[in-house]
Amino acid sequence: MVEGSQKKNLINKKGLRVDGRKPDELRSTKFEIGLLEKAMGSAYVEQGKNKIIAAVYGPRETHPRHLALQDRALLRCRYHMAPFSVEERKRPAPSRREIELSKVIGEALEPAVFVDLYPRASIDVFIEVLQSDGGSRCASISVASLALADAGIPLRDLVASCAAGKVDGEIVLDLNDDEDKLGEADLPVALMPQSESITLLQMDGNFSQKEFESAFNLALKGCGQIYDLQKQALKEKYSIKKEVLEDLEGEKEE
Amino acid sequence: MPLTVEDRQLVTPGDLLAEVDYKAGENTYSENDKIYASKIGIVGSRRNIVHVIALRGFYTPQVGDIVIGKVVDINLGGWVLDINSPYQAILFVSEVFERSFNPRKDELSEVFNIGDMILAKVSGFDRTRDPALTLRGRGLGKITHGRIIEMTSAKIPRLIGKKGSMIDMVKKGTGCQIAVGQNGRVLVRGKREEDVAFTIKIIRKVEEEAHTSGLTNRISELIKKEKM
Amino acid sequence: MVDSSEIITNVMERRITKLLVQDKRLDGRGLTDYREIKVETGLIEKADGSALVSLGNTKVLVGIKVDVGEPYPDTPDEGVQTVNAELVPLASPVFEPGPPKEDAIELARVVDRGIRESKAIDVKKLCIIPGKKVYIVFIDVYVLDHDGNMIDASAMASIAALAISKIPVYEVKKNGEIEITTKKSLPLNDYPIAVTIAKIEDSLLVDPSLEEENMMDTRLTISLNNNNDICAIQKGGIGTLKKNDILNAANIAQKKAKEIRKIVKGK
Numbered sequence: 194m195v196e197g198s199q200k201k202n203l204i205n206k207k208g209l210r211v212d213g214r215k216p217d218e219l220r221s222t223k224f225e226i227g228l229l230e231k232a233m234g235s236a237y238v239e240q241g242k243n244k245i246i247a248a249v250y251g252p253r254e255t256h257p258r259h260l261a262l263q264d265r266a267l268l269r270c271r272y273h274m275a276p277f278s279v280e281e282r283k284r285p286a287p288s289r290r291e292i293e294l295s296k297v298i299g300e301a302l303e304p305a306v307f308v309d310l311y312p313r314a315s316i317d318v319f320i321e322v323l324q325s326d327g328g329s330r331c332a333s334i335s336v337a338s339l340a341l342a343d344a345g346i347p348l349r350d351l352v353a354s355c356a357a358g359k360v361d362g363e364i365v366l367d368l369n370d371d372e373d374k375l376g377e378a379d380l381p382v383a384l385m386p387q388s389e390s391i392t393l394l395q396m397d398g399n400f401s402q403k404e405f406e407s408a409f410n411l412a413l414k415g416c417g418q419i420y421d422l423q424k425q426a427l428k429e430k431y432s433i434k435k436e437v438l439e440d441l442e443g444e445k446e447e
Numbered sequence: 448m449p450l451t452v453e454d455r456q457l458v459t460p461g462d463l464l465a466e467v468d469y470k471a472g473e474n475t476y477s478e479n480d481k482i483y484a485s486k487i488g489i490v491g492s493r494r495n496i497v498h499v500i501a502l503r504g505f506y507t508p509q510v511g512d513i514v515i516g517k518v519v520d521i522n523l524g525g526w527v528l529d530i531n532s533p534y535q536a537i538l539f540v541s542e543v544f545e546r547s548f549n550p551r552k553d554e555l556s557e558v559f560n561i562g563d564m565i566l567a568k569v570s571g572f573d574r575t576r577d578p579a580l581t582l583r584g585r586g587l588g589k590i591t592h593g594r595i596i597e598m599t600s601a602k603i604p605r606l607i608g609k610k611g612s613m614i615d616m617v618k619k620g621t622g623c624q625i626a627v628g629q630n631g632r633v634l635v636r637g638k639r640e641e642d643v644a645f646t647i648k649i650i651r652k653v654e655e656e657a658h659t660s661g662l663t664n665r666i667s668e669l670i671k672k673e674k675m
Numbered sequence: 676m677v678d679s680s681e682i683i684t685n686v687m688e689r690r691i692t693k694l695l696v697q698d699k700r701l702d703g704r705g706l707t708d709y710r711e712i713k714v715e716t717g718l719i720e721k722a723d724g725s726a727l728v729s730l731g732n733t734k735v736l737v738g739i740k741v742d743v744g745e746p747y748p749d750t751p752d753e754g755v756q757t758v759n760a761e762l763v764p765l766a767s768p769v770f771e772p773g774p775p776k777e778d779a780i781e782l783a784r785v786v787d788r789g790i791r792e793s794k795a796i797d798v799k800k801l802c803i804i805p806g807k808k809v810y811i812v813f814i815d816v817y818v819l820d821h822d823g824n825m826i827d828a829s830a831m832a833s834i835a836a837l838a839i840s841k842i843p844v845y846e847v848k849k850n851g852e853i854e855i856t857t858k859k860s861l862p863l864n865d866y867p868i869a870v871t872i873a874k875i876e877d878s879l880l881v882d883p884s885l886e887e888e889n890m891m892d893t894r895l896t897i898s899l900n901n902n903n904d905i906c907a908i909q910k911g912g913i914g915t916l917k918k919n920d921i922l923n924a925a926n927i928a929q930k931k932a933k934e935i936r937k938i939v940k941g942k
Contacts, residue, residue, distance in 0.1 A: 233505065252505070252533035263575075266533075289780050296777040297911075304915045305460075307476070307485065312574050314533040342460050345504035345601070347474065347485035350461030380908070387461040387483065390915035394895065396908035397792045405905050405925060413918070427459045431487055431502050433658055 203372055204361045216365040219418050224426035227343050234344025238336040241369050242326035245333055247340040251316035266311035270299030272333055274322040294330050301334045301383040301393035307347040327370035328356050334383045335419050351423050354383035355415030357408040364407045366415045382412040386420045458484040465497045472498030506532045506600035506630040508578040512569045515632035518559050526559050531630045536578045564590040566626055593636035594643055598654045600631035605657040620670035621646045645673055688890050695878045709882045712938050716839045724840025728832040732822035737832035738815050741842045746809040754801020754809045758787035760816035767821035785909045786829050789898030792906035793867035800862040803845045823885035826896050830869035831939045837861055868936050870928040871896040879924055881931055897928035
């Protein structure tokens with residue numbers, strides 16, 4: 194958290210944020226499913242100015258072979274930012290931040306995957322941030338989860354992710370880049386909503402115990418909203434009108 | 448007790464499908480006596496088993512499946528094939544050479560070489576090793592002519608139809624020989640190029656309209672029209 | 676994720692879970708007990724500051740080196756803090772030689788966050804010529820013996836080393852050159868402490884040993900400042916946590932941080 198030398202008024206007198214949002218309002222979020230041809234599963238998200246694409250390859254043979262796990266699939270996640278995704282050009286080689294994020298994002302997604310079903314195989318998740326504006330790790334988890342579903346990999350649940358934070362002393366939802374840089378705290382969370390199991394939790398900044406609880410609860414609410422948007426996107430992509438659905442009872446070869 | 452979702456509804460992973468009373472069928476899982484979907488698909492139930500017909504998926508080998516594989520490697524044990532699944536398949540030397548024999552590598556490549564397409568059957572598969580193939584069966588072996596197309600393995604059952612009804616109708620109507628691999632690969636052979644092309648057109652149509660009603664009739668109409 | 680942990684036997688796993696039901700642990704500790712903490716400072720004379728922490732059998736050595744360099748463009752009048760961690764092969768049969776991999780990188784970044792977000796190093800006091808020359812504080816974490824909970828041991832060693840670090844005082848001469856005149860203590864504003872809690876089945880235990888780490892569902896590290904505010908949190912590992920786990924962990928961390936700070940500072 195870098196504090197600017199002059200304090201920015203991130204929340205105006207009406208209680209609205211720099212981009213006009215209320216403290217508990219999510220940025221405008223849109224998901225698109227199955228946009229890539231070669232990948233086995235893919236999805237794209239625009240959350241505020243974030244533009245992130247995720248692709249899944251697998252389950253497939255593990256290369257190099259010696260990395261394969263005998264009793265389950267190896268889930269590998271690569272979070273990478275394009276050089277043009279941020280204000281100051283970022284060098285293409287993976288930075289330490291990207292390596293850490295690759296690790297925590299993979300750990301946020303894996304609990305949802307039935308990895309036990311595919312011993313010795315690999316499931317590779319590739320996330321490319323095309324444009325970044327705060328909260329990219331959360332958006333990455335949400336979109337990667339959809340790519341896993343699109344690949345037809347069996348999942349316990351989708352993983353929905355959202356961050357809350359503290360800006361000008363107030364607890365807010367879904368910080369954009371300015372709020373993240375100039376605010377006082379950032380708390381990204383990821384959740385499997387059906388079982389209320391938290392798969393990602395990080396924080397940096399400063400929270401009293403009370404503030405932490407408040408922010409945590411708000412982030413969980415945000416995850417719930419993201420979950421609804423994820424399901425909506427899947428339904429829109431795959432719905433078949435009921436009338437047109439044939440009687441599948443008889444068709445299924447047992 | 449009924450399902451918690453409507454029958455034939457589109458469900459997504461994590462959706463609650465049923466509580467108590469039901470058993471977990473295909474593409475579902477159970478936790479604490481509740482059954483959830485594990486894939487995107489259409490929910491259905493038969494007797495007390497709730498299942499999801501997946502709209503997205505990949506081929507997982509099962510013993511007894513007919514598959515069409517492509518030779519990608521040869522080693523002293525036999526041939527390694529890509530069968531469009533998370534695992535590569537092995538065709539052991541003993542499947543082809545009856546007697547106990549120690550062939551050198553270049554002799555093996557004379558039988559099947561890298562790039563060859565093979566019609567085979569899955570003879571063994573478990574968690575500890577890659578699926579094994581056999582050629583013992585009618586029509587199994589190297590594919591020497593015809594066209595092979597690839598489609599979503601999830602839709603293969605629809606192409607076959609109840610007790611083979613759909614595929615038989617297509618075979619009869621087009622006069623072509625069709626070998627359907629469970630792994631999403633289909634071999635089409637016919638005397639005339641137009642027949643083969645038409646058959647492929649039908650297969651693509653089935654793939655696209657797999658879950659819609661009236662498909663059987665539409666395919667039947669298509670065949671009738673072509674004959675005229 | 677490639678599993679870098681050792682193989683834990685089923686028999687040991689069962690023993691651990693059986694004991695946990697009675698709120699007991701393999702080494703006799705209670706769920707909220709830390710292993711013995713020993714701190715030794717100043718052992719590396721060539722470093723500007725150093726500390727060796729033993730947490731049970733886990734040993735971490737931190738060396739501080741202070742250099743002069745350019746500030747970051749968006750903070751021209753602030754010093755720079757950078758943390759690097761090395762899991763050197765001699766520390767454990769499962770560490771391999773080579774550049775830091777994701778475990779080492781995560782360790783460094785978690786330790787860094789605790790110090791950075793608590794503003795422990797007063798970076799405003801580390802400016803020599805604004806926009807041109809500032810102090811760069813290199814915090815190098817060297818794990819020497821891995822027996823579980825490297826994060827907490829590393830965080831303790833880092834702050835203990837910083838607390839006794841001496842930095843050269845630069846005087847800016849009239850011709851713009853800078854010259855070392857004397858040495859002073861590194862300006863410190865806070866004393867952050869990291870508390871790592873592991874979840875095994877339904878139990879939360881602090882300071883996991885290596886065996887406990889290898890079988891835990893997941894871990895949660897919470898860093899607190901002198902005021903008991905939360906400055907950093909990191910969940911690690913494949914497992915999941917329930918909301919109550921997290922709130923309980925925050926409570927436990929608050930109590931333990933105070934205790935540990937006394938022990939580490941006291942030496």
